Amino acid sequence: MTQTDKVFSGAIPEFYERYLVPLIFHPYALDLAARVTSAKPKRVLEIAAGTGVVTRALASQLPVTTQIVATDLNPPMLEHAKTLMGQNDRIEWKTADAQSLPFENESFDAVVCQFGVMFFSDKAQAFKEARRVLKSSGLYYFSVWDKISNNEFAELVTQAVEEMFPQDPPRFLARTPHGHYDVGLLRPALQAAGFTSISADAIDARSRAPSPREPALAYVQGTPLRNEIEARDPARLEEATIRATEAIAGRFSTGPVDGQIRAYVVTASA
Numbered sequence: 645m646t647q648t649d650k651v652f653s654g655a656i657p658e659f660y661e662r663y664l665v666p667l668i669f670h671p672y673a674l675d676l677a678a679r680v681t682s683a684k685p686k687r688v689l690e691i692a693a694g695t696g697v698v699t700r701a702l703a704s705q706l707p708v709t710t711q712i713v714a715t716d717l718n719p720p721m722l723e724h725a726k727t728l729m730g731q732n733d734r735i736e737w738k739t740a741d742a743q744s745l746p747f748e749n750e751s752f753d754a755v756v757c758q759f760g761v762m763f764f765s766d767k768a769q770a771f772k773e774a775r776r777v778l779k780s781s782g783l784y785y786f787s788v789w790d791k792i793s794n795n796e797f798a799e800l801v802t803q804a805v806e807e808m809f810p811q812d813p814p815r816f817l818a819r820t821p822h823g824h825y826d827v828g829l830l831r832p833a834l835q836a837a838g839f840t841s842i843s844a845d846a847i848d849a850r851s852r853a854p855s856p857r858e859p860a861l862a863y864v865q866g867t868p869l870r871n872e873i874e875a876r877d878p879a880r881l882e883e884a885t886i887r888a889t890e891a892i893a894g895r896f897s898t899g900p901v902d903g904q905i906r907a908y909v910v911t912a913s914a
């Protein structure tokens with residue numbers, strides 16, 4: 645992982661929320677919130693909340709008496725989430741690094757993290773922190789994307805952008821969001837942190853958009869892939885978006901598109 649892989653700022657939060665959330669995050673957020681709700685927690689910590697798609701799902705599914713603390717490393721993402729949520733007294737927002745959580749030991753019944761673990765440079769430390777803040781028998785829920793070949797638009801975008809910079813291809817999507825899908829490799833670090841009853845479910849969903857331009861905008865301009873492209877040539881962001889659009893149109897259609905996405909949802913007990 646490079647330093648810019650975890651930088652979600654500037655124009656990224658807006659493009660992320662507008663294009664990427666409906667395309668790939670929303671169905672998984674509903675599923676994750678339902679899993680958390682079924683455990684009837686009284687106090688929930690969300691890590692890497694981003695623009696708040698899971699926070700909003702938790703707020704609508706959990707009883708009003710359940711407290712939610714929503715955190716993220718990047719304040720611009722959390723600001724976006726706060727604005728979208730509006731006034732809601734049972735949600736506390738806090739900037740926090742997953743590897744150094746600013747909370748007391750054993751202060752939550754559930755910890756939830758949708759598609760954030762791949763961004764933690766020290767995953768073992770992040771797992772220890774999740775375990776530390778969980779009460780005994782509390783549950784940790786997190787998700788990771790499957791390999792890029794099972795996530796069609798992400799793969800097409802990566803190939804299109806690679807062709808623009810063959811000497812130094814921007815590989816953010818393959819390296820980080822789609823680079824940590826082997827739950828077998830994460831399991832020893834979870835066990836070392838003190839988690840037991842670790843299970844993982846593969847969940848397939850569809851990624852749908854009215855035209856190929858939306859997934860291109862989502863991945864090229866709404867993720868840190870944007871940082872990588874701009875570091876090589878800031879004037880070529882629109883060209884990258886057009887090339888990604890053409891790649892998706894060539895494989896799918898110039899009209900509505902419908903691609904495969906696949907992720908793993910992991911549950912572990914403290």
Ligand SMILES: C[S@@+](CC[C@H](N)C(=O)[O-])C[C@H]1O[C@@H](n2cnc3c(N)ncnc32)[C@H](O)[C@@H]1O
Nearest residue numbers: 650692693694716717718721741742758760763
């Ligand atoms: C792909 S987004 C997921 C956001 C949200 N959970 C969702 O489902 O839309 C990854 C998030 O991880 C956050 N992040 C990256 N490194 C982090 C860290 N060390 N601690 C906490 N959050 C981090 C980023 O700011 C970003 O909001």
